[in-house]
Amino acid sequence: MSEWIRLDEDEIARLDRPLSGQFEKGIEINVYMSPYDVPLAIRADYDESKDRFGIHLKYISDEPVTRRPGEDRVTFKVGKHSGRLYGIEIDTSNLDVEAVHLKLHVQQEIDRTLQNLLEDPPEWLRPPSYRVAKQVISNKSDQLFSRLTPA
Amino acid sequence: MRLKDGNRWSWFYRILGWIRYVAGGTVIITGALLKADAAKFSEFAEWVGNSVSWIQTQAWKVIILGMVIGGLAQLFRSRVGSPRLWAVLKTELEDMRETIFANYRGDPFHNHRVTLFKRVQWCFHWRTLIWPWSGWLVPVVRSGWTTQRSSSIFPAPDQPNPANCGIAGRAWAGEVPLVNDLPDVGPHSNASSDDFRKYGEATGISPKLVRRRRYTKRSYCGIPVEGSSGPWGAIVIESTDPKGLDARKDRTYKGRVTIIGKIIAGAAR
Numbered sequence: 308m309s310e311w312i313r314l315d316e317d318e319i320a321r322l323d324r325p326l327s328g329q330f331e332k333g334i335e336i337n338v339y340m341s342p343y344d345v346p347l348a349i350r351a352d353y354d355e356s357k358d359r360f361g362i363h364l365k366y367i368s369d370e371p372v373t374r375r376p377g378e379d380r381v382t383f384k385v386g387k388h389s390g391r392l393y394g395i396e397i398d399t400s401n402l403d404v405e406a407v408h409l410k411l412h413v414q415q416e417i418d419r420t421l422q423n424l425l426e427d428p429p430e431w432l433r434p435p436s437y438r439v440a441k442q443v444i445s446n447k448s449d450q451l452f453s454r455l456t457p458a
Numbered sequence: 459m460r461l462k463d464g465n466r467w468s469w470f471y472r473i474l475g476w477i478r479y480v481a482g483g484t485v486i487i488t489g490a491l492l493k494a495d496a497a498k499f500s501e502f503a504e505w506v507g508n509s510v511s512w513i514q515t516q517a518w519k520v521i522i523l524g525m526v527i528g529g530l531a532q533l534f535r536s537r538v539g540s541p542r543l544w545a546v547l548k549t550e551l552e553d554m555r556e557t558i559f560a561n562y563r564g565d566p567f568h569n570h571r572v573t574l575f576k577r578v579q580w581c582f583h584w585r586t587l588i589w590p591w592s593g594w595l596v597p598v599v600r601s602g603w604t605t606q607r608s609s610s611i612f613p614a615p616d617q618p619n620p621a622n623c624g625i626a627g628r629a630w631a632g633e634v635p636l637v638n639d640l641p642d643v644g645p646h647s648n649a650s651s652d653d654f655r656k657y658g659e660a661t662g663i664s665p666k667l668v669r670r671r672r673y674t675k676r677s678y679c680g681i682p683v684e685g686s687s688g689p690w691g692a693i694v695i696e697s698t699d700p701k702g703l704d705a706r707k708d709r710t711y712k713g714r715v716t717i718i719g720k721i722i723a724g725a726a727r
Contacts, residue, residue: 333641334639337635337636341633342682342715343682367719368684368720388684
């Protein structure tokens with residue numbers, strides 16, 4: 308199993324900037340994300356025997372997760388109580404690409420999936436969590452997808 | 459509504475514990491005596507045998523009653539919550555208050571305080587007369603030892619309306635609202651109707667209520683608290699200083715809820 312990649316304080320602070328901030332009639336109002344929605348760490352694993360690549364997120368609290376099928380080969384791991392995004396798994400078995408192109412293909416597939424979530428969010432997923440997940444995955448893409456590079 | 463301080467209900471919690479054990483023990487003993495031979499007990503003493511016979515004739519009533527009493531005692535016990543738990547939570551809130559308001563050491567405690575609200579489905583209160591079942595946030599623990607009575611409750615339905623759910627309701631819904639520079643609407647102020655309206659709009663409280671209660675706090679921050687089965691309640695930090703809550707330090711506030719959430723997840727219902 309791969310190691311968790313911890314997000315440093317600056318990175319978390321950047322993610323946790325106000326969702327909305329305004330100075331309303333002299334009153335300062337800022338709305339931030341719940342601390343429970345800000346991931347602390349992220350990791351990716353690739354199980355070649357099962358042809359599955361997964362990206363997993365860790366938050367300050369744990370909860371049971373349920374699997375929700377997404378488009379095509381994608382499965383989401385979603386918090387049972389919170390609707391928070393805990394992971395994305397992609398079935399690579401039917402991807403008709405050469406090994407050297409696998410990394411690029413999976414990365415594109417995950418990017419497309421997360422973009423679709425932003426454009427057409429399902430009601431069972433908590434909005435801040437997939438917005439943040441997209442950002443974190445994009446920031447850490449080199450480390451996360453390196454596992455798909457052929458040796 | 460008096461807030462929990464860890465000591466006030468401890469005697470009740472202990473008595474409920476004893477009732478639970480006595481009821482459980484009575485059920486077990488009665489069950490064991492059901493098929494006992496009362497005549498053999500009479501060999502020790504006649505009253506013992508008579509007692510066993512009486513228990514056998516009344517056994518089902520005793521077992522059912524014992525189970526009901528034991529069950530109710532356990533239910534109330536879990537509702538009251540462990541006094542130790544509330545004491546730990548109060549210490550945590552106090553510690554949180556000390557950290558956040560380190561620059562206000564000379565001020566009265568109640569000027570800068572931290573309150574833990576719990577979400578309950580049913581609440582009986584003058585504000586809940588119409589919909590007592592729709593979900594409410596009630597204060598359960600507050601930092602310090604002054605202002606330990608509070609009638610501040612906020613609606614917390616499944617989909618809270620930011621216009622009337624207060625800072626606590628917005629936090630319970632999963633946001634962290636941070637409001638500074640609120641107008642002075644306190645009892646000694648010359649607040650205008652516009653001030654009451656602005657205060658109400660920024661804090662999610664009706665301007666009528668703001669006018670009646672004449673709130674003294676000028677800055678607020680709400681943070682959600684999650685337990686083992688999802689959203690549990692919210693923490694509200696408030697100060698009389700209009701610049702009392704520094705947005706740049708908000709991570710300090712939020713970091714503390716992890717500990718509080720873990721305590722709640724482990725013990726509170």
